[in-house]
Amino acid sequence: MTATGSGTVPNPTSAPEGPVRLFAAGADAGYSAHRETYGHLEIVKGGPGLRAELERSGLEGRGGAGFSTARKIDAARQSVSDRMFPASAVVIANGAEGEPRSIKDSTLLRHSPHLVIDGLLATAALVGASRMYLYSSPESLGALRSALAERRDTRRITLVQAKETFISGEASAVVNAIENGIALPTDRTVRLTTSGLRARPTLVHNVETLAHVALIARFGGDWFRSEGVGGDAGTRLVTVSGAGQRERVLEVPGDARISDILEAAGVSTSVVSAVLVGGYHGTWIPADDLSVVLSKAALAPYGGRPGAGVLFLLARDECGLQVTASITRYLAEESAGQCGPCLYGLDALATLMERIASGRGDHGLRREAERLGLSLIGRGSCHHPDGTAGLVQSALSAFASDVEAHLTGRCRRTARV
Ligand code: SF4
Structure with missing residues (x-):
């Protein structure tokens, strides 16, 4: 042919x-x-x-x-x-x-x-x-x-x-x-x-x-x-990793549910407490919502999108706030250092997340992280600050009850990034 x-x-x-x-x-x-x-x-x-x-x-x-x-x-x-x-x-x-x-x-x-x-x-x-x-x-x-x-x-x-x-x-x-x-x-x-x-x-x-x-x-x-649906026609490649699972790539229809993708990857949703969707600039989806379709339309209410096709799993015994703090620190260190808000703002945001995750903070930290994140959006030459602020906002929302627990020193989970 x-x-x-x-x-x-x-x-x-x-x-x-x-x-x-x-x-x-x-x-x-x-x-x-x-x-x-x-x-x-x-x-x-x-x-x-x-x-x-x-x-x-x-x-x-x-x-x-x-x-x-x-x-x-x-x-x-x-x-x-x-x-x-x-x-x-x-x-x-x-x-x-x-x-x-x-x-x-x-x-x-x-x-x-x-x-x-x-x-x-x-x-x-x-x-x-x-x-x-x-x-x-x-x-x-x-x-x-x-x-x-x-x-x-x-x-x-x-x-x-x-x-x-x-x-x-x-x-x-x-x-x-x-x-x-x-x-x-x-x-x-x-x-x-x-x-x-x-x-x-x-x-x-x-x-x-x-x-x-x-x-x-x-x-x-x-x-x-x-294959696929509407604005998510065709197939897409997805990388599944985290929670001690072997990193692997799958080709899935544009209307595949996250839970079905995990099943195809051999992962039981019972071992997962949340999934970071799209990548390090992505969005946390809690375990209760994993039947959501990995599409732009379905992820929009969470403020997410399929992005680069990343599904990064958080295990039941891992702390989403500690993992997010580690990712935010990594992203701050990856700033190209050309734009002040990105260079200094992401460092400050990472420090705030580390304080929240450590459980030694106070209730003003959450408000400060939200305020700082919002102030960084649109302030860089590229979308790096926007994506990092979006990740932090997503974590504060998806792990809201964990934030409360941390601020009263009750987190018993671990970080494994
Ligand atoms: S916003 Fe983009 S271009 Fe500016 S310092 Fe950050 S990574 Fe570099």
């Missing part, structure tokens, strides 16, 4: 059935296993085909922010056509995975690198990009080098090693790292799709997003939507 990256009607007849799509070619799939499973994807420049299928699919980014993939591509295409002086676009596959509790991108790059490469090539053709980059964590470089060497259509793809920091995967940090080797976010008043790498229109897509693009290019938007 051959499909084109744009221009013709995709063919869903040989598409993978069921929710195992991204790993359908098996473990460590080489180029021949990849093509036997999915068929050859002929990349053709221009034409409305893939753009229309992406719109139909409803695919949203899988890196955390959850933007519409079609809209983002439109923005880059518009920037290219608006230019007085022509400058071709750049497409970057972002596999930095700075989120400590996520291994989904490295797992995808190891087992299905050719889907990511196909998606990168198809997206580049769609926006007329002349340069492509694969920005990868150190552990995935070997698999990517081998995959690139297996094919003849990867000449214009440059492999770049990502820094191992929490914010190395933030889109403007990715562009900075490729441009000057410094993986720090920049204060952006202009979108990257307008002016990014060397002032060119730049698309930064998470590697899982690009792998889905490769499948949509072959099998179409309607096929993609045959």
Whole structure:
């Protein structure tokens, strides 16, 4: 079967059935296993085909922010056509995975690198990009080098090693790292799709997003939507870890319940007291609510979203406040130190959480943590302060009774981060 990256009607007849799509070619799939499973994807420049299928699919980014993939591509295409002086676009596959509790991108790059490469090539053709980059964590470089060497259509793809920091995967940090080797976010008043790498229109897509693009290019938007629901169409990769469980990655439909995902991962919900959803900038969901669907719509009442697909488990004997205090300290230390509110505010927030978790504080600490968190939102060049403040707010709400117990010195649980 051959499909084109744009221009013709995709063919869903040989598409993978069921929710195992991204790993359908098996473990460590080489180029021949990849093509036997999915068929050859002929990349053709221009034409409305893939753009229309992406719109139909409803695919949203899988890196955390959850933007519409079609809209983002439109923005880059518009920037290219608006230019007085022509400058071709750049497409970057972002596999930095700075989120400590996520291994989904490295797992995808190891087992299905050719889907990511196909998606990168198809997206580049769609926006007329002349340069492509694969920005990868150190552990995935070997698999990517081998995959690139297996094919003849990867000449214009440059492999770049990502820094191992929490914010190395933030889109403007990715562009900075490729441009000057410094993986720090920049204060952006202009979108990257307008002016990014060397002032060119730049698309930064998470590697899982690009792998889905490769499948949509072959099998179409309607096929993609045959799993999942509404704004959470298709499948997503999820990393389950914590509570002494073996870290593992699952591909699940967009409408899967958290409890069903844990069951599929071999985890009994009876050993879990809460789950941190989305990553270290995520939201705590208490054990009583684990039947909630891992989707944007279902998590919205909790102030959460699927984010980078992280499900970090809190065991029954662990203290959610102590774990949150440890994570907040880690996030404070990961501040790039460029913005005062982030550098000093996150340190102060971590200290407040440590005092609450230690049980030696007073009742004013909770109010102070809430006030400080709110004052940090929107005060950084990137979303690091917002995400950290959101985590703290979520902990104070999800573990409200534990806060009371701590402030009267009654916590008997432990921290295990
Ligand atoms: S908000 Fe924090 S992490 Fe983001 S750019 Fe500023 S100092 Fe760096």
